[in-house]
Amino acid sequence: MSQTLITAENILFYVTVIAYFVSTACYFYYFAARSGRAAQIATTLITAGFVFHTLSLIVRGIGAGRVPLSNQFEFATAFAWGIALCYLLAYRKFRVSAMGTFIAPILFLIIGYAAMQSREVRDLMPALQSNWLVLHVSTAIISYGSFAVSCGISLLYLFYDRLSAERQSAMPDKKKLDQMSYRVITFGFLFLTIVMITGAIWAQRAWGHYWTWDPKETWSFITWLIYALYLHLRINRHWIGKRTAIFAVVGFVCVIFTFIGVNTFIPSIHSYA
Amino acid sequence: MKLLKKIWKVFHSMKCAIVLLVILAAVCVAGSLIPQGEVASYYMTVYPAWAGKLILAAGLDDMFSAWWFIVMAGLLCLNLILCSILRFPRLLQNYREGYTLEARRKQDRPESWRWMPAAETSVRDVFLALRFKPAVQEADGDVWHYAVRCRIGIWGSWLCHLGMIAVIIGFGLGQKYMLDTYVYGVPGQEKPVEEAGIRVAIDDFEVKLRDDYTVEQYQAKLTVKDEKTGKEESGTTKVNAPFHAFGMDFFQNSTGWAATAKAYKGNELLDEQVLCQGEFISLEEIPLQVQMTAFYPDYYNDGTGPTTLTPLLKNPVVIYTIYYDGNFFQMDAIGTGLPIQIGDYRFVFENPRQYTLIQIVKDPTMTYVALGGILVVLGIVLAFFCRTEELWMRENADGTCAVYCRSVKGAELFADAVEEALRADGEIITVWQSSENSSTNEISAGEKEEEGEHVTDFNHR
Numbered sequence: 001m002s003q004t005l006i007t008a009e010n011i012l013f014y015v016t017v018i019a020y021f022v023s024t025a026c027y028f029y030y031f032a033a034r035s036g037r038a039a040q041i042a043t044t045l046i047t048a049g050f051v052f053h054t055l056s057l058i059v060r061g062i063g064a065g066r067v068p069l070s071n072q073f074e075f076a077t078a079f080a081w082g083i084a085l086c087y088l089l090a091y092r093k094f095r096v097s098a099m100g101t102f103i104a105p106i107l108f109l110i111i112g113y114a115a116m117q118s119r120e121v122r123d124l125m126p127a128l129q130s131n132w133l134v135l136h137v138s139t140a141i142i143s144y145g146s147f148a149v150s151c152g153i154s155l156l157y158l159f160y161d162r163l164s165a166e167r168q169s170a171m172p173d174k175k176k177l178d179q180m181s182y183r184v185i186t187f188g189f190l191f192l193t194i195v196m197i198t199g200a201i202w203a204q205r206a207w208g209h210y211w212t213w214d215p216k217e218t219w220s221f222i223t224w225l226i227y228a229l230y231l232h233l234r235i236n237r238h239w240i241g242k243r244t245a246i247f248a249v250v251g252f253v254c255v256i257f258t259f260i261g262v263n264t265f266i267p268s269i270h271s272y273a
Numbered sequence: 274m275k276l277l278k279k280i281w282k283v284f285h286s287m288k289c290a291i292v293l294l295v296i297l298a299a300v301c302v303a304g305s306l307i308p309q310g311e312v313a314s315y316y317m318t319v320y321p322a323w324a325g326k327l328i329l330a331a332g333l334d335d336m337f338s339a340w341w342f343i344v345m346a347g348l349l350c351l352n353l354i355l356c357s358i359l360r361f362p363r364l365l366q367n368y369r370e371g372y373t374l375e376a377r378r379k380q381d382r383p384e385s386w387r388w389m390p391a392a393e394t395s396v397r398d399v400f401l402a403l404r405f406k407p408a409v410q411e412a413d414g415d416v417w418h419y420a421v422r423c424r425i426g427i428w429g430s431w432l433c434h435l436g437m438i439a440v441i442i443g444f445g446l447g448q449k450y451m452l453d454t455y456v457y458g459v460p461g462q463e464k465p466v467e468e469a470g471i472r473v474a475i476d477d478f479e480v481k482l483r484d485d486y487t488v489e490q491y492q493a494k495l496t497v498k499d500e501k502t503g504k505e506e507s508g509t510t511k512v513n514a515p516f517h518a519f520g521m522d523f524f525q526n527s528t529g530w531a532a533t534a535k536a537y538k539g540n541e542l543l544d545e546q547v548l549c550q551g552e553f554i555s556l557e558e559i560p561l562q563v564q565m566t567a568f569y570p571d572y573y574n575d576g577t578g579p580t581t582l583t584p585l586l587k588n589p590v591v592i593y594t595i596y597y598d599g600n601f602f603q604m605d606a607i608g609t610g611l612p613i614q615i616g617d618y619r620f621v622f623e624n625p626r627q628y629t630l631i632q633i634v635k636d637p638t639m640t641y642v643a644l645g646g647i648l649v650v651l652g653i654v655l656a657f658f659c660r661t662e663e664l665w666m667r668e669n670a671d672g673t674c675a676v677y678c679r680s681v682k683g684a685e686l687f688a689d690a691v692e693e694a695l696r697a698d699g700e701i702i703t704v705w706q707s708s709e710n711s712s713t714n715e716i717s718a719g720e721k722e723e724e725g726e727h728v729t730d731f732n733h734r
């Protein structure tokens with residue numbers, strides 16, 4: 001990768017980190033001081049951050065000569081990109097700024113994690129040279145991004161009763177928040193299913209077995225089960241509202257563990273990622 | 274009889290499914306934290322004695338093949354099959370007859386408004402704005418407009434379950450009946466694979482290196498011969514691009530170093546073999562064995578232990594171990610081509626090269642599992658992205674309309690969209706209190722159990 005491209009990618013990446021950080025601060029300020037202006041600035045900043053973020057990924061892709069979705073830094077930065085994308089889509093659909101107060105910090109934490117990883121562009125080992133891997137990670141980004149957004153909406157739900165009546169009236173009611181979170185989860189669930197299928201196809205082609213209960217596979221299956229349970233409990237046990245909100249948060253904790261925890265704590269064939 | 278009925282009820286209930294899914298998730302957590310497939314002594318040394326014993330006794334060391342895990346997966350599958358069979362006629366009936374104006378007129382629970390269209394607006398406009406195609410019907414002297422969209426969506430969960438059944442059964446049978454074996458060797462060797470009824474000749478093997486010595490690709494050229502028919506097929510296998518022949522897949526799995534080991538007595542050649550790392554050459558006349566323990570192509574040792582500087586054959590050195598009568602005798606390093614003298618006997622390692630390990634897999638159920646996976650995705654798409662939604666209106670004599678809407682998934686959000694469309698095209702005069710049950714399950718109407726007594730536990734919505 002040429003020095004110019006490395007510099008360009010670095011600048012774009014750090015501008016993104018700063019934009020997300022300031023946006024998070026603005027969302028907090030909006031929430032604490034009820035400043036509609038701060039919310040507007042925060043949304044603009046997240047949008048701008050998203051544009052810079054996209055550019056940084058494109059520059060990295062050009063420099064590396066491949067889709068930049070193949071090591072832990074690239075997964076992490078793409079995960080953050082997925083959260084920003086899903087948040088902006090959810091914002092367009094639901095127009096609820098208060099979601100941002102809970103989603104922007106998650107976004108900032110993930111991009112902060114990315115910033116701590118090695119940014120070196122390395123050539124890929126043979127097992128990673130696969131279009132299925134690209135599809136696998138791309139769908140994972142959307143799925144994880146959706147779960148982050150549903151987690152943010154659910155946190156807002158859990159916080160809702162502590163807000164003054166006036167603030168509550170400026171937001172969708174709890175029932176709608178619950179349904180928003182549910183819809184975003186259904187989106188994430190669809191993508192998580194595709195993630196597991198594309199991952200299985202990749203594993204089959206690279207290692208000869210599509211499913212070997214490797215810890216990373218097992219944890220993505222556990223995450224999938226948690227969200228499947230969420231969907232069934234909603235129907236069968238009338239688990240809507242607080243309990244499903246807690247479930248959505250737990251589900252996202254599982255997502256994070258699958259993404260970071262498994263690589264850190266459990267040896268796995270995915271560990272080289 | 275009562276007990277049987279109870280058991281039957283439990284087995285096809287969603288409650289049972291929930292319990293099974295919770296247990297499955299919990300055991301998967303255990304299975305991911307406890308390393309799988311290690312030798313028994315590993316668990317006894319790494320864990321406290323009682324925990325090690327427990328792990329081994331409960332089969333937690335190979336959990337995903339333990340009998341109780343298979344029984345659990347079987348129960349989940351049975352649960353899914355029963356639930357799917359029982360739901361099918363109800364879904365079909367509901368699909369055919371459930372979405373009609375007649376059925377909805379009797380229902381007083383959905384979201385509803387009294388609405389006055391703006392002068393230039395027709396009822397039809399609101400339907401169209403919400404992407405519904407209304408049908409006009411007269412009933413009891415009133416004019417009604419009714420539309421339903423994505424009726425097909427009610428099949429989503431059913432299809433998803435069908436896919437899961439295929440995946441679970443396919444995966445289980447695959448584990449049991451799959452052919453999974455391997456063969457390894459250096460170019461020029463041909464080896465039989467008895468369980469597959471084939472012979473595999475390794476015609477060529479290449480490790481492509483980049484300038485920085487990282488591996489770009491491993492590539493083996495193979496000729497596979499069917500022992501029965503004598504037919505041959507040749508091809509190349511690379512990582513991520515297996516070679517397919519005779520219904521089997523040949524995967525480039527791994528590699529290592531091999532060398533030709535020669536044993537002499539004086540100048541007489543006693544034996545010559547290709548040894549891969551870890552293998553032995555043995556003599557017949559005395560119980561002497563020499564193992565090619567390790568190999569370093571570009572040997573370097575600064576006192577901290579042997580290593581290789583590059584993957585190139587610049588300074589090839591074999592670490593060998595000698596056993597006499599089964600007992601360790603000597604271990605040392607020697608350059609290739611140099612003799613190891615033991616009494617009258619002499620051993621030489623020559624012609625070092627890389628061997629390839631080819632994994633051979635034939636999984637007869639993979640197609641069904643793949644089909645199941647597609648059904649699961651299709652089912653999820655139908656269930657959540659083809660949401661069945663209904664809208665109907667009655668034109669009142671005073672020019673107002675009674676407007677109703679109903680959706681099983683995200684009813685509030687759908688009602689919001691309807692309300693927005695109504696406001697855009699007229700005035701809402703009254704909002705009738707929507708009941709908690711506005712999202713009544715679409716299948717509940719026809720979902721009474723055969724005996725007509727109780728309602729199955731998955732129709733409470």
Ligand code: HEM
Pocket residue numbers: 228231232235285286287288290349352353356427429430433434437652653656714731
């Ligand atoms: C891992 C296995 C399973 C998966 C992936 C799965 C998936 C799904 C999905 C995606 C839905 C739609 C949810 C919604 O409409 O909100 C659903 C609904 C449902 N599931 Fe499952 N399911 C599984 C196991 C089971 C089992 C074992 C049963 C056994 C009774 C079951 C019974 C039901 C029922 C009754 C519904 C409600 C259908 C409806 O109201 O439309 N599920 N399932």
